Amino acid sequence: MNPIQGGTVRLGLVSPRPLSPAYLRHAHAYLSARTSSLETVEHPVEGYFAVSLTGTATGSFEGWRDELVSPATALLIDAALTWGALAEHGPELVVTDVDSTFITAEVIELLARRAGREEEVAAVTDRAMRGELDFAESLRERVSTLAGLPETVIHDVAADIETTPGAERLVEIAHAHGARFCLVSGGFTTVLDPLARRTRIDRWIANELEIDNGVLTGRTIGPIVDREAKAAQVKAWAREFGVSLDRTVCIGDGANDLGMLHIAGAGIAFQAKPIVREQADVTLSFPRLDAAATLVGW
Template sequence: MCAQVFSHSDVSAEQDRRLVVMDVDSTLIDEEVIDMLGEEAGIGERVAAITERAMRGELDFDAALHERVALLEGMDASVLDTVYDRCHFTRGALDLVRTCHERGWKVGVVSGGFHEIADRLVADAGIDFCTANSLEIHDGVLTGRLVGDIVTKQTKLHSLRLWAERMGIDMAHTVAIGDGANDIPMIQAAGVGIAFCAKPKTQQAAPHVLNERDLMRVFDIVDEQ
């Protein structure tokens, strides 16, 4: 799991410090990991249809996640390596993280996806904090179940607030970016909330909308605030 380690240097009253928190699937990366796992299981269309409805806010996200994960029962855990190798960072994602760090900001990700993929993406990008779900694996095989608490829309919001508090950053200086209905609470709570190439419900709820698939355009919005 991603280590959440905070040093004394993280805590600062400087007004130009910010915390940027974003979703992973279809935001940090171009793909939806659960859909790719479904493809590897030969049930891609079935899984993708559930994902789409959940992200539009038409299905309860928790129930939809459990339903999709259950369909993966019996898959060899090596499929996670295959899916990770197929992931692509969204255009501008790595530059966004680099630029944030150059400015002395921190970056976190909150994902309804899985630590087994997210942790590797976080390491690749040099992201500071991570919250995600964990798949249950027994004897090298996916059991079709999750381990621990499920990452919900409230979990995402809590992570944003928790990291900001621990870093001594006012919520007014936070940025939240996401595309799905489960990102809405954190988008609305952040100082700058951005719907990124998002579902209609998310765009309608967000203070800011970015429909160009380039995460560096986030700064066009943030720097105007």
């Protein structure tokens, strides 16, 4: 990444503890040598610490990850360098994964608990999220363990779902800035639908469990929402809303989120598996989803 000379460049910094003064001086010096009109803003947020540095690019940013991100990571600071319209105006579309991102749990594991198969299913989920298993095949295997459960367990699980700290606040921030907020889930519509309506999500997709006479069959209906489907849906929503992918932010934790993270203007790995942290543009390492807002321009 090398911002076009003359474009806006923004370094967003967040941490659960006070930001290192030495790192802030280093970041300021690095950006001062490559931008003009550099402005530093400390953002008043509750529960974490946030600072942004914004200027107009005048020089090369080659090697910026080594200079800005690596030392920040060593100090437990999450850093995001954005540029162009995203840096200047913020996102127009935010899309997040659901399980272990917008919500705290993996729904398939909560359902499997009712069948006495949680440990087995959790092991498969972990391997799939690490990219060790094909997601579609792993989902079919996990869903098969639910065969015979009454439909009522879905509603019980839906009632127990907890959103990640800051998730609903992030939706509010996005809407306050005129942006759209969407969810893409490898989970299930019967659980996601009431949550999405309650939290005022603009669009969402998930898998559909097959139910026969009030009992789960252990199968899904229709195409599985996997890595490719998530990325394709992000592109479709961007077209629907007339939004550039450059001003789209995607957030996820597992390997099946990598497709959409790669096509976004900023792809954020949220408390993610190693393969996702390695490939994402940005890492958010502590459990406050609204910190993404400060990282990418709000």
